[in-house]
Amino acid sequence: MDEKIQNLKIMGITKRFPGVLACDAIDLEVGENQVFALVGENGAGKTTLMNMLMGLYQPDEGEIRINDRKVQFHTPAEAFAAGIGMVHQHFMLVPNMTVAENVALGAREFHSLGRLDLGGAKKRIKDISARYNLPVQPESYIWQLSVGEQQRVELIKTLCFGARFLILDEPTSALTPQETEELLDLLRRMSEDMSIIFISHKLQEVTSLSDQVGILRHGKMVFTGPTSAQSPAKLAALMTGHEVNLPKNECPEEGGLRMLSIKGLKVRSDRGFLAVDGLDLAIHSGEILGLAGVSGNGQKELADALAGLRPVESGVIDLEGRNITNLSPQEIISNGFGYIPEDRNHEGIVPSFSIKENLILKDFASPEFSQGPFLSLARADKYAQALKERYDIRSPSIKTQAGSLSGGNIQKVILARELARKPKVLVAVYPTRGLDMGAEEFIHTRLLELREGGAPILLISEELEELMNLSDRIAVIFKGRIIDTVRGCDATLKGLGLRMAGLVDGAEGGAA
């Protein structure tokens, strides 16, 4: 049988790309049944390091040892053969195939003379799902599964390939808080059988799960040691190189003009049911209204309907006294509506367009950036350059393709565009999902600044701490309706959690 991986060492690994030192003499050691958390901001070199462990890249210097024997992987297949399996941040699954087919696809042993041994694959899936208590139906199609379930399929797939050492690249970045909890429990159980490298920048997860932690900053390992001795705040400071203070909304006074009001709103989902079902909400100037809820309770449809991207079945949306229900996106934008969409990579930006082009995406036809039918490229250059500096968008130039940026920088491009337009109201959907602490801090600061300036913000999020830090009031959405609203400073994790599950006990917090 395959030998257990008792010890994996990375010794002095260096990797250069044209113009960049991605990994600089990195040392790392993972012992038997250990969970090693690899922490760092976007672009610190975490994924590059792991790709070298998986044989996708070759290190320029240094070596990798397994059980004190030097190994060299030229392809991912060789890494798999040595028992190392990786679950990538972006799932590598074929949506219109079943779970069993996806597993059989990558495992040679289930291929025989041009046929797939699906029976064998199903049996293996059942064995593994029973062993680790990972419920999955081998016959389900991937597209039918939720993100959390797809994550499980990725894990099972990796285990079916015979992984005895797991690498997970930001496994929780797309999960809901509930799914994250389940995954962490699962990984705890799995660590009794194998070692795990867990890449994350969510420090709560790191402290709750890992034995050892390593912090990468700009390609250098700046810290390694046992996790138990570290607090999240200490880790955050090491990760970013400075003290991180997520800004807070000090508990505010009530009142302000009603800017955006929504009455009896009904909106259908893609699948045709009423995802928003008689929703009422009012947002006042100078306030951040947090919208809490388990994802899939109508948040996406609500935001789309507000932006004019989805038809409103009935009800009224009123922006500063003007009825904007079912207006075109263009008309709603010109009424001063700002929108940070959930899908930042494909809706918030045109990925193949330059940063500059994305910054003027909503205004290219305005007199500022056009002259008759022509674009005023020189003025757009100047504008984009100024925003790039003001919003600290890290890229070689404003002509860089926006799609090539990291998630945090993409979000900064979107934020820059929306805030520079001085919106009358801003809707932000999961604005910090998957981002590192530095980016999160930056975005929170900017949202609070906008609030100071008097513009109301509808903040849709699943991160309860984010909501509690920023919101003046928190409304809870459940099955397309607001079931309760509480003051931000009165909200508790427990109370919000109960309400998000559809329970209103009325025991705490006052309805606004």
Next chain:
Amino acid sequence: MRKSLAVIYVFLVSLAAILAAVGIGAFVLLILGADVVTVYRVILTEPLKDLFGITEILVRAVPLILVALGIAIAFRSGILNIGAEGQMQMGIIAAAAVAIALPTLPKYILLPLSLLAGALGGALWASIAGALKARLGVNEILSTLMLNYIAAQLYGFLLRGPMIDPAEIQMGSGTPQSVRLPKAVWIDRIIPGMRLHYGIVIALVLAVLVYLLLWRTTWGFKLRAAGAEPKAARYGGIKVERCILSAMILAGAFAGLAGAVEVTAVHRRAIEGISSGYGFSGIVVALFGGLHPAGIIPSALFLGLLLIGADMTQRAMSVPANMVLVLQGAVILSIISAKMFINDPYARDRFYRFVSRRGNEPH
């Protein structure tokens, strides 16, 4: 030093792609029992040996450039127009019909009118597929392809029936062709005795205009955004359906204009086979040219060279001129493969490592 490596890498991949295309062609030629080296020499150099060959290349390049410009607009706007062949035939019919119906008009009115009619004919034909896509989401590859068949039948019917040259009926020969177009609609030839005509000027001017449209105007910005990421375009307030329809109409207008120029400058009557695959070769030219006017012009010239060269090899060495189609196919395959390699960070990394290891060896 590393930056220049990136340039070298792209260059080497492109070189390998060209060699692969040449290799596939060579393989087919070997099967045909032809002398590979001589065939390539004839194709690539023979047309360039005299003025006639060079002007003929340009004659072929004119419709290729015009069609490819339209294709580039459509592809950049997110709609794949495979229907240039049919749109071109509708352009030929419309241009010829206007010229035949109004033979007494002076040249400075009739010629522009006829070219405009050609563009409109193509635009109208393309708008069917465009509207189906924008309104109902009908796959444009299917609809444009099918409209090609309808256009071909309509074209054949008109040339055999309503538009046939009465002389053909009198003589009883029945060749499917229209009467000769009035002189007032002829596009002049540039060099006596050669077919090269002023349509080349139209093509070059339009190439510049297409560049300006796509990259310098707000309309072009809209079209490119709608094509690159419709979801983000919609979010940004752009009416994507309208972009799709207008891009398709423009593409059809360019194909129709290509037909109109071809009939008024080269053939001077509507006959069968004027479009002769330009509608499809135009797609190759557009892709090979990177969907950019500055790339489309040289790639149209290159394909023109292949077309003429293949004609010559057919005459000189009895290798079928359809070999060009094989080479076209090989070129497309190579371009697509080369793009995969150029965009693959892992392949690029292996190349850098290979080079730097060589560089570090003791001399």
